[in-house]
Amino acid sequence: MNARPPLLATWLLTHFTSDGRSESLIGDLIEQYRGGRSSAWYWRQAVTAIGGGFVVQAWLQKWLVIGVVGLNLFLPYAYMHFVSHRVTIVDRAWYPRFINWLLKTDLDLTWRMTHRFHLWALTGTVVWCALLALVAWALVRSFPRHRGLVLTVFLFSSVGQCMPHLRVAFVDWVRDPGNPIWFFNVLCFATFAFIATPFSILWGGGAARTS
C-alpha cells in the first residue's frame, strides 16, 4: 500500500482548486492512491482537476477574472503613486550606509558581487511582495468560494507582469554575451518572478484561509 501521496500535487490541489470541494477531492484521490494507484495516476488526476476546474470557474466567473487582472494591472500605478516615495525614504536610510561599510571592509569581490545583485532594489522588492501578499489575502477573504480561481489568475498575471524584465536581461545577453551582468539580471529577475512573487501571493492566500 502506498502511504503518502505526492506532496506537491496535494499542495497544488489544496491551493488551486476552488471552494469547499477540494478537501473531499483530495480525500478521494488519497483513498485511491492508498488502494494501489500510482503516483503518475495521482499527478494526472491533480492536473486534470486543477486545469479543468480553472477553465470552468474562469468561464463562469468571467467578470471576476477580468477584475483580478485589472487590479493586477493597476497595482504598479498604485505602488508608484502611494508607496514608492516612502520606500525611497527607507532605502536612503540603509543602502548608502551598507555600501559605505562594504567599501570600508575592502572586500573587493564581495563588493562587486553584492553590487550586481541589485541590492538597491531590495526595499522596493520587499514592500512590493508584501503588497502582493496583502492583495492576495484580501482577494481570498472577499471571494472564499473562488479562492483557487482568484489566486491562480492573480499569480499568473503577476508573473506575466515580470516578463518584460526578463526580456531586458535576455536582450543584454544577446548584445554582449561576454558581460556577466546579464546573468545577474536573469538571476535577480527570475528569483523575483518565479520565487518571490508566487511565494508572496500563496503566502497571502494561505494566511487568508487560516485566519
Added chain:
Amino acid sequence: MAREFFGGFELLVLLALIRLHDEAYGVPISEAIEECSGRDVAIGSVYIPLDRLERKGLVSSKLGEPTAERGGRAKTYFRITAKGLREARRARRTLINLWHGVPQLEGGAA
C-alpha cells in the same frame, strides 16, 4: 423559470448517483461512469457537474466523517432531490421520444 437541459456528462453523473443511492461520492460516481461508458473518468471532473447540479437544486450534498485512510479528509455524499428526480424522468422521456423513429440508430452496429 425556463427549464434547463442537462449536459451529456451532467446526465451521466446524475444517473450514476441515482444508482448508487446513499453511497454516492466522488470515487464510486466516477467508477460507475467508467464501468458503463468504458472510458476513463477523472475524479475531479465529476465534481464540476455535481456543483452545477447542486446550484440548480437537483442534487444535495452532505459531508461525512473524516477518516484516516483518506488522510483525515471527509467524503462529500450526494443525493438526488425530488426536483432532480423529476428532471431526470423528464430528460428520459425527451431522449426516448427523440430516439424513436431514427432509422440510423436502430440495430446494434454503429
